């Protein structure tokens with residue numbers, strides 16, 4: 014198969030779909046690998062590193078979109094990229110379609126077969142291709158909150174760890190999954206007072222054991238969310254209903270009950286956000302203010318630390334990517350967890366959460382690809 018990796022074009026996105034080490038493995042499997050020039054610049058990988066791995070460097074993304082059987086990326090295709098995708102071509106990347114009707118329409122019109130990293134599953138009920146970036150974003154979320162809390166950045170002027178004789182800041186994490194757990198580790202490490210809200214009692218038992226009394230857990234009801242958010246210095250939005258648009262758990266009305274200069278970090282923004290007042294921002298301009306509350310809503314947080322996150326992402330995407338390159342659509346029929354990643358095929362929506370969120374008929378994935 015011809016496998017192509019264009020340079021990412023989203024704002025301040027420095028990750029790359031294939032590292033040189035991954036390119037080398039595709040080549041070892043007998044595939045031809047095309048890399049857009051400078052695609053790896055953000056992680057310090059030169060064109061010559063890809064050439065040494067056996068890949069061919071091409072001058073622009075157009076050749077990749079026009080000729081590759083499979084396109085491997087990081088972020089959802091941007092409008093100029095949808096237009097170049099083709100029927101019969103595989104697209105393997107993050108998509109986050111439920112809150113993004115325009116992109117969904119673009120992919121459907123292109124006829125492409127699109128596999129979304131974020132809906133590939135594993136045997137333990139996890140999301141193995143989302144998890145590494147959730148780990149990164151969870152850890153980053155506390156850095157982002159601490160920074161935004163500084164007075165000169167528009168925040169309350171609270172130091173999360175406090176100092177001897179002064180109480181620490183209060184961090185409230187809504188959603189105790191991968192993002193939530195990693196955020197809690199960082200917040201605890203800084204010495205903050207940490208509360209995690211979740212709807213899953215088994216998950217809160219795990220977190221309670223893991224943090225050995227160092228975090229509070231609380232069942233997530235609208236009342237609990239309101240009480241916690243009102244007392245918080247920083248709130249991390251980390252909920253997920255896989256594939257679906259995020260539920261709006263903090264409403265605009267609640268902002269007036271919060272402390273002025275408190276910070277909301279909406280990590281769930283890539284699924285539309287879990288705060289009513291959120292809208293996606295970029296690393297160039299990450300925050301905005303509503304009713305005196307600072308909002309940080311960057312949809313590609315791991316793009317800020319591409320050396321760490323491109324490697325972590327490739328560690329997870331490589332085995333499934335090789336299966337797709339080796340076996341094409343048959344790889345989906347052979348692995349229900351990879352099949353769960355199929356969101357769009359030849360003009361049809363094949364993921365239930367996306368179909369429900371956007372009002373499309375659901376096409377059964379197996380019959381859609383003729384399995």
Ligand SMILES: NC(=O)C1=CN([C@@H]2O[C@H](COP(=O)(O)OP(=O)(O)OC[C@H]3O[C@@H](n4cnc5c(N)ncnc54)[C@H](O)[C@@H]3O)[C@@H](O)[C@H]2O)C=CC1
Nearest residue numbers: 146147150188189190191192211233252253281312313314
């Ligand atoms: N902005 C960015 O750059 C990035 C965003 N993300 C996003 O972060 C979000 C969270 O991802 P993960 O932690 O991997 O998901 P996860 O599935 O591991 O955890 C989600 C948690 O939310 C909980 N939850 C569901 N409804 C809830 C409610 N009403 N109240 C409280 N908790 C609730 C679930 O029980 C679960 O524990 C996703 O939308 C993901 O796409 C992930 C990586 C990067």
Ligand SMILES: CC(=O)C(=O)O
Nearest residue numbers: 107146283312313315
């Ligand atoms: C998960 C995601 O959207 C990201 O890593 O950018």
Ligand SMILES: [Mg+2]
Nearest residue numbers: 089109283312
């Ligand atoms: Mg996005």
